Amino acid sequence: MTTSELAEPRTPRRREVIPEATVARLPLYLRALHTLADEGTQTVSSEALAEASGVNSAKLRKDLSQLGSYGTRGVGYDVTHLISQISRELGLSRRCSVVLVGVGNLGRALAGYGGFASRGLAIDALLDADRAMTGEQIAGMTVRHIDDLAQVVVPGSIGVIATPASAAQEVCDLLVGAGVTSILNFAPTVLNVPADVDLRKVDLSIELQILSFHEHRKSLA
Amino acid sequence: MTTSELAEPRTPRRREVIPEATVARLPLYLRALHTLADEGTQTVSSEALAEASGVNSAKLRKDLSQLGSYGTRGVGYDVTHLISQISRELGLSRRCSVVLVGVGNLGRALAGYGGFASRGLAIDALLDADRAMTGEQIAGMTVRHIDDLAQVVVPGSIGVIATPASAAQEVCDLLVGAGVTSILNFAPTVLNVPADVDLRKVDLSIELQILSFHEHRKSLA
DNA sequence: ACGCGCTTGTGAACGCGCGCACAAAGTCAG
DNA sequence: CTGACTTTGTGCGCGCGTTCACAAGCGCGT
Ligand SMILES: NC(=O)c1ccc[n+]([C@@H]2O[C@H](COP(=O)([O-])OP(=O)(O)OC[C@H]3O[C@@H](n4cnc5c(N)ncnc54)[C@H](O)[C@@H]3O)[C@@H](O)[C@H]2O)c1
Ligand SMILES: NC(=O)c1ccc[n+]([C@@H]2O[C@H](COP(=O)([O-])OP(=O)(O)OC[C@H]3O[C@@H](n4cnc5c(N)ncnc54)[C@H](O)[C@@H]3O)[C@@H](O)[C@H]2O)c1
Numbered sequence: 066m067t068t069s070e071l072a073e074p075r076t077p078r079r080r081e082v083i084p085e086a087t088v089a090r091l092p093l094y095l096r097a098l099h100t101l102a103d104e105g106t107q108t109v110s111s112e113a114l115a116e117a118s119g120v121n122s123a124k125l126r127k128d129l130s131q132l133g134s135y136g137t138r139g140v141g142y143d144v145t146h147l148i149s150q151i152s153r154e155l156g157l158s159r160r161c162s163v164v165l166v167g168v169g170n171l172g173r174a175l176a177g178y179g180g181f182a183s184r185g186l187a188i189d190a191l192l193d194a195d196r197a198m199t200g201e202q203i204a205g206m207t208v209r210h211i212d213d214l215a216q217v218v219v220p221g222s223i224g225v226i227a228t229p230a231s232a233a234q235e236v237c238d239l240l241v242g243a244g245v246t247s248i249l250n251f252a253p254t255v256l257n258v259p260a261d262v263d264l265r266k267v268d269l270s271i272e273l274q275i276l277s278f279h280e281h282r283k284s285l286a
Numbered sequence: 287m288t289t290s291e292l293a294e295p296r297t298p299r300r301r302e303v304i305p306e307a308t309v310a311r312l313p314l315y316l317r318a319l320h321t322l323a324d325e326g327t328q329t330v331s332s333e334a335l336a337e338a339s340g341v342n343s344a345k346l347r348k349d350l351s352q353l354g355s356y357g358t359r360g361v362g363y364d365v366t367h368l369i370s371q372i373s374r375e376l377g378l379s380r381r382c383s384v385v386l387v388g389v390g391n392l393g394r395a396l397a398g399y400g401g402f403a404s405r406g407l408a409i410d411a412l413l414d415a416d417r418a419m420t421g422e423q424i425a426g427m428t429v430r431h432i433d434d435l436a437q438v439v440v441p442g443s444i445g446v447i448a449t450p451a452s453a454a455q456e457v458c459d460l461l462v463g464a465g466v467t468s469i470l471n472f473a474p475t476v477l478n479v480p481a482d483v484d485l486r487k488v489d490l491s492i493e494l495q496i497l498s499f500h501e502h503r504k505s506l507a
Numbered sequence: 508a509c510g511c512g513c514t515t516g517t518g519a520a521c522g523c524g525c526g527c528a529c530a531a532a533g534t535c536a537g
Numbered sequence: 538c539t540g541a542c543t544t545t546g547t548g549c550g551c552g553c554g555t556t557c558a559c560a561a562g563c564g565c566g567t
Contacts, residue, residue: 086524092495096474110544119476123526123547130546138533138545155495156502163494170398174391175490180474186494221505223497246504247497249490253317253401255340263500265493269396269470272486273384273407274313274376276444276468279484281377283467284442307554331514344517344556351516359515360563508567515562522555527548534543 083154087128093118094125095151102144110141157185162219164245166236167228168193168201168208171251175227177204188225190217194232211239218243230254304375308349314339315346316372323365331362378406383440385466387457388449389414389422389429392472396448398425409446411438415453432460439464451475 097117101109111129115122129136129147132154136142152158165172165188176191191208193199201208209217218224224240226233226248233252240248241262250256250266258264318338322330332350336343350357350368353375357363373379386393386409397412412429414420422429430438439445445461447454447469454473461469462483471477471487479485 084524088496088499089492091499092489092492093476095495096491097476111546112544117476121526123528124524126544126546127525136545138531139543140534141544154499154502156498156505157495161498161501170395174395177391180491186491186498221501223494223501247501249493249497255314255318255338263497265497267488267490267493268313269488270401270407271310271313272470272488273444274316274378275309276470276484276486277377277382277407278309278312278375280382280442280444280468281375284377305554332516333514342556344558345554347514347516348555357515358563359561360513360565362514511564511566513562513564516560518557518559520555520557522553524553525551527550529548530546532543532545534541536541537539 083131087131090118090120090124090128091151091155093120094128095148095155098144098148098151102148106144108141109144109147111136114142152185160185160187162190162222163188163225164190164192164214164217164222164240165225165227166192166211166214166240167226167232168195168198168203169227169229172227173203175225176206186223189222192217194228211236214239215243218245220244223247223249226250226252226256228252304352308352309376311339311341311345311349312372312376314341315349316369316376319365319369319372323369327365329362330365330368332357335363373406381406381408383411383443384409384446385411385413385435385438385443385461386446386448387413387432387435387461388447388453389416389419389424390448390450393448394424396446397427410443413438415449432457435460436464439466441465444468444470447471447473447477449473 094114097114100117111122111126115125118125129142132150134142134147134150163186165175168176168191172191176188188206191203191206192211192214193208194211196210198208199210222245224245224247226236228236230252233250233254234256237248237250237256237258241258246261247263248256248258248265250264253268253270256264315335318335321338332343332347336346339346350363353371355363355368355371384407386396389397389412393412397409409427412424412427413432413435414429415432417431419429420431443466445466445468447457449457451473454471454475455477458469458471458477458479462479467482468484469479469486471485474489474491477485
């Protein structure tokens with residue numbers, strides 16, 4: 066409750082800081098919105114969009130209010146407008162460079178995956194330490210040697226690690242050294258990064274173990 | 287504070303219900319413990335194990351106390367004992383059957399992945415709707431047609447969906463129909479399941495978008 | 508035998524996120 | 538123009554999870 070709270074009641078309250086939980090759901094909404102847009106839907110209520118996204122409708126409204134989005138009471142949200150707002154917030158307007166390190170079984174699957182290409186995110190470069198692989202064409206890209214890392218990284222690049230766990234920290238350090246500040250790690254290891262680097266991990270072994278736990282629990286109920 | 291609280295002060299307080307957040311970290315501890323065991327370490331302090339797992343040490347201790355695990359004050363935890371305790375809690379003692387549906391780019395990578403085999407979890411069956419693939423040998427397993435689903439599912443099986451999004455709900459329904467109550471979904475769709483079915487999802491498109499968001503934020507700081 | 512130092516286990520405070528429930532605000536029909 | 542209906546935006550209480558900080562406990566050296 067500072068001094069000037071009645072001064073600007075009409076200003077869209079774009080939150081300076083968006084809660085992490087909200088950020089994690091925006092892509093979900095975005096996907097649902099694209100589906101709706103493809104079906105020709107113009108307008109959607111929070112109830113319907115929440116249903117399509119698999120979340121609570123109050124949560125959805127609160128999330129959208131965070132980004133200053135204005136729906137229309139009695140009507141709902143404009144699908145196209147919402148798409149562009151969320152896209153802008155996620156930084157998907159300007160295409161984002163993604164660099165993949167480790168072109169093995171998993172790396173090849175990722176390289177050929179078109180799922181994010183449609184949303185402004187696409188893998189731009191493939192790197193591997195194996196010289197036998199250098200020059201190979203995969204999904205329209207040429208595999209380059211890891212030594213060329215500095216040449217493919219641009220400011221704002223996202224790094225993806227799909228190497229064996231034993232090489233992950235080393236690759237991570239190389240990425241950080243090249244200026245990458247956002248890393249997605251598929252290797253089952255704890256990685257150490259400077260505080261200014263964002264690190265996320267995907268570990269399906271962990272996912273399976275969590276499911277195993279619940280399955281185990283059910284069996285002894 | 288019920289009546290008999292002083293009666294059994296020595297009973298290991300095995301929690302009847304373990305918090306979800308704790309369950310999600312147990313596999314992390316398990317991995318770190320296996321590494322320690324391989325190095326011949328006998329005993330580990332909460333501080334050291336927390337460091338190796340990338341978590342706070344107080345959190346680690348609270349997590350372990352949940353499963354009634356007893357460390358020794360002044361010494362730490364017995365590595366071997368802790369491994370068997372966590373493994374038992376996660377249900378990894380008795381090998382757990384995993385059924386993979388959708389043998390495409392991603393499915394093949396998963397099929398050949400040995401990362402969970404070492405921890406009591408391994409894929410037992412590969413299923414696909416494409417008849418041209420039926421009978422093919424992948425990673426020592428024969429691809430079977432999706433119609434054979436009921437024959438490969440056993441009570442306690444975990445289902446993994448790696449089909450295109452358009453087929454995911456249909457496959458999901460088939461799995462549920464066959465008695466599967468734990469599903470891991472890689473397709474970018476919201477799946478509807480009965481309340482008694484555990485559903486987890488892995489969506490790297492979402493992971494990338496979250497990273498994109500933070501990268502975007504940094505750029506306009 | 509006994510105290511010293513190390514480490515566990517946990518009480519308590521805090522902050523975040525969730526979801527209910529409702530008032531405010533807008534639409535649309537007549 | 539008015540009133541009824543629809544849907545948003547959010548205040549509020551609650552429960553979960555995280556972390557600090559410390560007392561209790563255990564081993565070891567003397
Ligand atoms: N395959 C899967 O389904 C799967 C699933 C989950 C996690 N993972 C994890 O993903 C990672 C990759 O798995 P994979 O099956 O593709 O392994 P892989 O062995 O098939 O491929 C690893 C690739 O990394 C390259 N590499 C090794 N060291 C490197 C370095 N220092 N710099 C650059 N490249 C290097 C290798 O040349 C190889 O091409 C592993 O950590 C694995 O645990 C894989
Ligand atoms: N490839 C990746 O790196 C990647 C990454 C993230 C997510 N995904 C998701 O994982 C899923 C699979 O991706 P992919 O690249 O392996 O696709 P893909 O097209 O290569 O493989 C899909 C497989 O599913 C099979 N299939 C289709 N309908 C089926 C049905 N009804 N029953 C059983 N099998 C059926 C197809 O025959 C095919 O073999 C997709 O939903 C994709 O969005 C893929």
